[in-house]
Every structure is written in C-alpha cells, then in structure tokens.
Amino acid sequence: MIISKTHLLLIVLAPLLGSIVAGLFGRQVGRKGAQYATILGVAASCALSCWVLYQLVAGGASPFNQNVYTFFEVGGYSAHVGFMVDRLTAMMMVVVTFVSLLVHVYTIGYMADDPGYQRFFSYISLFTFSMLMLVMSNNFLQLFFGWEAVGLVSYLLIGFWFKRPSAVFANMKAFLVNRVGDFGFVLGIAGVMLWFGTLDYATVFANAPMLQGAEVQIFEGHAWGVATIICVCLFVGAMGKSAQVPLHVWLPDSMEGPTPISALIHAATMVTAGIFMVARMSPLFELSQAALNFVLFIGATTAFFTGLIGIVQNDIKRVVAYSTLSQLGYMTVALGVSAYSAAVFHLMTHAFFKALLFLAAGSVIIGMHHEQDMRKMGGLRRYMPVTYWTSVIGTLALVGTPFFSGFYSKDTIIEAAAHHAHESGHWIATYGYWAVLGGVIVTSFYSFRLLFMTFHGQERFRQAHAGGHGSHAHGAPAAHADGAAPPDAHAHDGDHGHGAHEPHESPWVVTVPLILLAIPSILVGFFTIGPMLFGTGWRGDHAEALVPGQAVSFFTGAIDFLDPARDTVAAVGREYWHGAVGYALHGMTMPAFWLTLAGLLLAALLYLWRPELAARARGAFAPLVRILEEKYGFDHLWIKGLAGGSVALGRISRWIDSKLIDGLVVNGSARAIGLAALLLRRTQSGYLYHYAFAMIIGLIALLAVLMRFWR
Numbered sequence: 001m002i003i004s005k006t007h008l009l010l011i012v013l014a015p016l017l018g019s020i021v022a023g024l025f026g027r028q029v030g031r032k033g034a035q036y037a038t039i040l041g042v043a044a045s046c047a048l049s050c051w052v053l054y055q056l057v058a059g060g061a062s063p064f065n066q067n068v069y070t071f072f073e074v075g076g077y078s079a080h081v082g083f084m085v086d087r088l089t090a091m092m093m094v095v096v097t098f099v100s101l102l103v104h105v106y107t108i109g110y111m112a113d114d115p116g117y118q119r120f121f122s123y124i125s126l127f128t129f130s131m132l133m134l135v136m137s138n139n140f141l142q143l144f145f146g147w148e149a150v151g152l153v154s155y156l157l158i159g160f161w162f163k164r165p166s167a168v169f170a171n172m173k174a175f176l177v178n179r180v181g182d183f184g185f186v187l188g189i190a191g192v193m194l195w196f197g198t199l200d201y202a203t204v205f206a207n208a209p210m211l212q213g214a215e216v217q218i219f220e221g222h223a224w225g226v227a228t229i230i231c232v233c234l235f236v237g238a239m240g241k242s243a244q245v246p247l248h249v250w251l252p253d254s255m256e257g258p259t260p261i262s263a264l265i266h267a268a269t270m271v272t273a274g275i276f277m278v279a280r281m282s283p284l285f286e287l288s289q290a291a292l293n294f295v296l297f298i299g300a301t302t303a304f305f306t307g308l309i310g311i312v313q314n315d316i317k318r319v320v321a322y323s324t325l326s327q328l329g330y331m332t333v334a335l336g337v338s339a340y341s342a343a344v345f346h347l348m349t350h351a352f353f354k355a356l357l358f359l360a361a362g363s364v365i366i367g368m369h370h371e372q373d374m375r376k377m378g379g380l381r382r383y384m385p386v387t388y389w390t391s392v393i394g395t396l397a398l399v400g401t402p403f404f405s406g407f408y409s410k411d412t413i414i415e416a417a418a419h420h421a422h423e424s425g426h427w428i429a430t431y432g433y434w435a436v437l438g439g440v441i442v443t444s445f446y447s448f449r450l451l452f453m454t455f456h457g458q459e460r461f462r463q464a465h466a467g468g469h470g471s472h473a474h475g476a477p478a479a480h481a482d483g484a485a486p487p488d489a490h491a492h493d494g495d496h497g498h499g500a501h502e503p504h505e506s507p508w509v510v511t512v513p514l515i516l517l518a519i520p521s522i523l524v525g526f527f528t529i530g531p532m533l534f535g536t537g538w539r540g541d542h543a544e545a546l547v548p549g550q551a552v553s554f555f556t557g558a559i560d561f562l563d564p565a566r567d568t569v570a571a572v573g574r575e576y577w578h579g580a581v582g583y584a585l586h587g588m589t590m591p592a593f594w595l596t597l598a599g600l601l602l603a604a605l606l607y608l609w610r611p612e613l614a615a616r617a618r619g620a621f622a623p624l625v626r627i628l629e630e631k632y633g634f635d636h637l638w639i640k641g642l643a644g645g646s647v648a649l650g651r652i653s654r655w656i657d658s659k660l661i662d663g664l665v666v667n668g669s670a671r672a673i674g675l676a677a678l679l680l681r682r683t684q685s686g687y688l689y690h691y692a693f694a695m696i697i698g699l700i701a702l703l704a705v706l707m708r709f710w711r
Helices: 007-026 027-059 087-110 117-136 141-158 163-194 202-204 226-241 252-255 257-268 272-279 289-310 314-337 338-368 385-398 405-422 429-456 461-465 508-534 570-575 580-587 591-609 612-620 623-630 630-684 686-709
Strands: 065-072 077-085 215-219 222-225
Touching: 007 027, 007 065, 007 077, 007 087, 007 117, 007 163, 007 338, 027 087, 077 117, 077 141, 087 117, 087 257, 087 338, 117 226, 117 257, 117 272, 141 163, 141 226, 141 252, 141 257, 141 272, 163 202, 163 226, 163 252, 163 630, 215 226, 222 226, 226 272, 226 289, 252 257, 252 314, 257 272, 257 289, 257 314, 272 338, 289 314, 289 429, 289 461, 314 338, 314 612, 338 385, 338 405, 338 508, 385 405, 385 429, 385 508, 385 591, 385 612, 405 429, 405 508, 405 570, 405 580, 405 591, 429 591, 461 570, 461 623, 508 570, 508 580, 591 612, 591 630, 612 623, 623 630, 630 686
Parallel strands: none
Antiparallel strands: 065 077, 215 222
C-alpha cells in the first residue's frame, strides 16, 4: 500500500476545517455544531493517522517524503510545504491526534457552562493542526512555522479567560520566554542554511558528515565546531518549547488556562515538540559530543530540581505540571546519552498517563465545584470512584511501577544513563545518572502525596466550607507559599461553593476519556517496548516473527544511523532484555524500584498514617522549603531581573534620549545659539560712544597681545 499526499493532506486539514467552522461560524452552527465539527475533524485525522502507522509498520509501505506545494522561489532557493512521514512521524501523529480527540470529548463536560465554548473548540482544533504540521514537515522552514503556530495558539489558550489578570500575565510570560528560545532556534536554522545551502531534511542529513571537523571562529583565537554551534542553537529552541531549565518558568503558570489545554499542551503536543525536534535532528547532534553533553546537563538538572518543587505545591494542577517538567528532563537526558528511541518512547507513554493525570485533576476540580487546593480535599475516593481508580493507574505509570507503561520507558532511560556514565566516565554523564535516579524517589513522593491528599484521609472539604472559604474556578491560582488559601478567581455563571453539596463523580464525557487513557497507560509499554526499542516482540522473540514485514528497527530511516559504540539503548537491550515480563522482573531488583517504594512509604507516612508529621517536617526543613517555594528564584530572575532590568534599561535609555540627546545636544545647541544671538544683539545699542569705547578696549587688547609677542 502506498501512502499518498491526499491521505496526509486530509490528516492535517481536517482539524483546520473544524477550527474554521467553530471559530468563524460559531454563532451560525451553535455549540453543538462547533463541538461536532471539531471532534469529527480530529477523529478523522486520528483514524487516518492510525492507518498510516499501520501501513508503515505492517503494511509494507515505504516512508513518504515529498513536497506538496511551492511556497516561494528566490534565486536558487525554493521553499516548500511538504511531508516527511516515517515511523517516528507516524507514531507522533497517532499520539497527538488520539490525545487531542479525547481532550475534545472531555471539553464537552468541562467547558459546558463557559460562554467561550465555540471559541475554545476552535483553538484546540487549530492547535492540533499546528502540531501536525510541525511533526509532519520535511524542511526546517515548515518546522519553524509549525513551531511558532503552536506557540501562538498556546498563547491564546493559556489566556483563554482573558478577563483575569493572572491569565493574561501567564500567557504573556509563556509567549516571551518562548521567544528567547526561538531566537536560538532561528540562529540554528540560519546556520543550517549557511552551511548546507538548503533547509530540506533529507539533503541536510545526507550531507551532515561534511560538518565533521568543520570549525569557525566566533571570537578571534577560539575555534568552535560548526556542528556544536548549530546543535546548541537548535536545542535552545527546544529548551523554550519543552520547558528546560532555565526557560521552564512559563509552564507552571500556564495552569491559568482551562484544564483541557493543560492536558493538550503538557501531555503529547507542545512541550514534547522540542524532544521530537532533537530526535529528528539526531544525525546532526551525533556529530557533536559537546552539544550532547550540554543537552544531558540541562536535562538532568530539569529532571531532578524541578521535581523537587512539586513536593511543596498544593494546587493539584501545579503538582502535575512540575511532574511534566521533571519527565521532560528524563526525555532530554535520553537525548543527551544518544538514547533517541528511548526518549521518543517515553514521550509516547508519558503522553497517555500524563494526559490521564491532568484530565483526572480536572475531574476532581469539577467534582469539588472548582476547588483546586488539595488541602481542602481528602476522602474523595468514595465520591469519585472512576476518577480515583484512573488516577491510581496514572500515578503508578508515572512513578515507573513494573509492568505499567511508564516503567518500560523510564527504566530504559535510567539504564541508558547508567551505561553512558560507566562508558564515558565524564562528570556530566555521572551527574546525569544520579540526577535521574534521584528523580525517581522525588517523583514517587509527590505523586503519592497528591493521591493521598486528594482521595484518602479526612474529608477536609467540609471543614473548608465551614471556615467560610469561597469557591474557586477552573484554573484558579495556586495556594500561597505560606499555607494560606488561594484567592478567589474567575468564576463561571452557576458556580457554587464546594460545601453547598457533596462532591460528585463527573459526567460520562469526562470519565470515558479517563478510562480510554488508562488502558494504554497500563498496556502500551508492555506490548511496544520490544518492537520499538529492541527490534523484538514483547515476548523477546524476533520482530519479524511477531509482525510480518516489520523491520528489525522500528525507527528505520529516522533513528538507525548510530555508531554501535554509542548506541546505549542497544547496550541496555543486550544486557537486560529478555522479553517484557523478564524486563519488569529485572526492574524489581534495581535501585529505581526500591527508590520508588521508598517514596511511596514516605508519602504514606506523612500524608496518610501520621499527617501531623508533615507539618513538623515542613518546619524542620523550613529553609529548603522556602527555596522550593521561591522556585530557586528563577521567577525573580526573569521577572525582576531580566524583564525588570530591561524595563530599567529602557527608562535609562529614555532619560538619555530625552535629557541628554534632545535636551542637551539638540535643544541645548539651539538654546546656546539663541543665547549668543541675544548677547550679540545687546552689543548693537546704536550709541556712538558705545562703539568708540569698544574700539578703544579692542585696541588696548590688541596692543597688549602684540607687545607680548615682541618680547
């Protein structure tokens, strides 16, 4: 079977058509028309994406790489709109459209009372179109347009409730921080154009070896590898989009948007765009060990240190948001140790269980009548059984419980980092391994803390109502660091305090997506790790015996160029892979499993068995807690430091311009000439004796000068 341009155009244009119908004709088609137009468009895109993946994996179809439209031609350069669809792209297409479809369905229940109902459906469908254009592009220019489009639509979604100052601040923050990363991204693309003379993926990758040994002097006397410069600049773009330290500050604040977009942005789409981009550009990154070390260092720092912040958060959505930051760090570590397939495999499994956790958090918010503070919850499992059990599944997958999807991808990354640290011996490699290993206990602790505070223990929502706390809206800001309750936020018509009646299970349009996401959160890792990472079936047998026609490497044509000495995933497979069951059983003997168990027990002790110890621990570690609550000062650095410094610099520039340049140089020179003219005018009095007196004074002065020189 041959994949045609028509199939691919339908995949990308169906969500765009739905977005246009809901956005431009929302009043004519109404709420029902908007939701059906967008859901049908994304559903069609999802079905066709699954068909494309099946044809590439089992149908014998060849990867597709063609231009479908010429954008412009200038001299010898032409820009095109085209598609490169191989197994890497097809997997991303399925993940993006599947998660997006469930988010669309979930939105029916979550945004039911919102006056911007049609507009929201238009935005999320447009977001899906933008993400598909990004992952399916076959050239850097189209990649950049898709890259910027998802940034623009995320700006609109984060600030969807535009009457709230906090939402406006959050979307502006996200937009500006991403511009910092995108500046580096543009420089990297410019470097590709300068050295290769084209922006076409296939041509660039085929000629990538020409960068081997190529150097350029940015500063005189200091030679830099061209591959290093290009890759670091490209990765700076990924740091912004995938929220890596220090460009991570926008992502937690994006919780100001409605919960469905939290799942869409943080699960399978925008934040993983940087991971996908680096994996796609891996032929370039493999030419620079310095660039890979930089990627590894940034990823390790993000994985461990941003996870620690999640420990002190009380807003249910922000805990999951910091979890996303940490897991993105894991993916970046995998990229830095050349485990590209493990990175995108974790991207896939993470998309399912993280979307599940975000949507479950939204279900809790609905059931609690728009309350987000976990300190006002507790005991919800008997009121919301579906939400509770799906949250348990998502939590077990997130912490890397053996046999769950998150275990297979996360454990592979940890083992790949361990192998790289052993083989390399470099301090960055060692730091990377210990960071991801330390991140295991941190992830386990804050994940089970969320589960216990929300669904177990005392029913604190009755106390909160008795204390007179008001209701909160979707996307309410996090609790204050000092433990005070968060302020009231934007409220929809019809919102009521959570104490007005009992918490309740969410409607079926909310719970069905949770169930559909829980299934792959359990099973997808078990059945796909063999074919995707190790070229075998899940039982450990050869892939061709499991799926007729399947190549040994799942990512043939995308990630199959690694030097065997640098292929950390293959090394992990040779040492530990004996089928999915054996891999999980082996994982139970490794440090990561016991650290996960330790995090569970510690969370149970502090928030389930002896909750009074949590307050004591907070007091005992007050300085550390304060640092975490301040988020290591990065917000102050960006807002008061860089942004505030830029404003101060602007004020100084305005003072120099108005006072020195305009006031002194321009206007000052005019005033000096006017003053001189005024003085000169006063010497012309019209009296003869004034002129005679001036002539005598001048003659005396001239004689004095002449006598001085004659001497």
